[in-house]
Amino acid sequence: MGLIDMRVLAISGSPLKNGNTSRLINAIVGDLEKSDITDLKVKEISLAGSLIRPCKSCRKCMKEGHCVLKSDDFSRIVRRMKKSDLIIIGSPVYFHDVNGQIKNLIDRSYSLWHERQLKGKKVIPVAVCAESGDDRTLETLKIWAQAQEMKIIRTVSGRGFKAGDVLKDKSAMNQVSDAAKSVAGEVKSEKNN
Numbered sequence: 001m002g003l004i005d006m007r008v009l010a011i012s013g014s015p016l017k018n019g020n021t022s023r024l025i026n027a028i029v030g031d032l033e034k035s036d037i038t039d040l041k042v043k044e045i046s047l048a049g050s051l052i053r054p055c056k057s058c059r060k061c062m063k064e065g066h067c068v069l070k071s072d073d074f075s076r077i078v079r080r081m082k083k084s085d086l087i088i089i090g091s092p093v094y095f096h097d098v099n100g101q102i103k104n105l106i107d108r109s110y111s112l113w114h115e116r117q118l119k120g121k122k123v124i125p126v127a128v129c130a131e132s133g134d135d136r137t138l139e140t141l142k143i144w145a146q147a148q149e150m151k152i153i154r155t156v157s158g159r160g161f162k163a164g165d166v167l168k169d170k171s172a173m174n175q176v177s178d179a180a181k182s183v184a185g186e187v188k189s190e191k192n193n
């Protein structure tokens, strides 16, 4: 890993650039930055304004090893995913599940699944709802991570309707600090091995 202890990619699927999902993810990143991980490189991607087309089921990725759909933001995000050690992937809850942007991203990552190109990467699934549906949303993200043979460190979920509300959710903030501690613990135990 060179001099950098950990490369983190934080993806917020919300169409609101500074909505609850981004803020909850930023809280995790903030705690990671305060942790004793000595060298952290963080890249944040908001899917607000990004275009991720749906999977066409052309199945060309089975042979090519990558998605052949061009002219959208998917390949840029994949490049980042491949470079990172930890992926924080957050979705706003829409009708008790991930939103469309995140679903498209997940489905297009079928192209990475055949050769398990994300295998072993650490992941923290994140979900924010107003009232309910976060559990089912996290389940979708966890099933994706498990299928990709990634290592789920923790999940984080929060409640909020208006942008910023989630930062007042005490349970969410506790989960944030637990998640950051778990990541730091992982880095330490990897160093000792």
Ligand SMILES: Cc1cc2nc3c(=O)[nH]c(=O)nc-3n(C[C@H](O)[C@H](O)[C@H](O)COP(=O)(O)O)c2cc1C
Residues within 6 Å of the ligand: 014, 015, 016, 018, 019, 020, 021, 022, 092, 093, 094, 095, 096, 097, 128, 129, 130, 131, 132, 133, 159, 160, 161, 162, 163
């Ligand atoms: C299309 C749509 C569907 C939603 N569905 C749910 C839902 O099923 N359950 C819920 O508690 N909140 C639901 N919400 C509220 C959002 O999950 C909530 O406002 C969340 O904080 C949005 O995150 P964001 O600010 O990052 O976009 C929905 C919002 C939208 C726009």
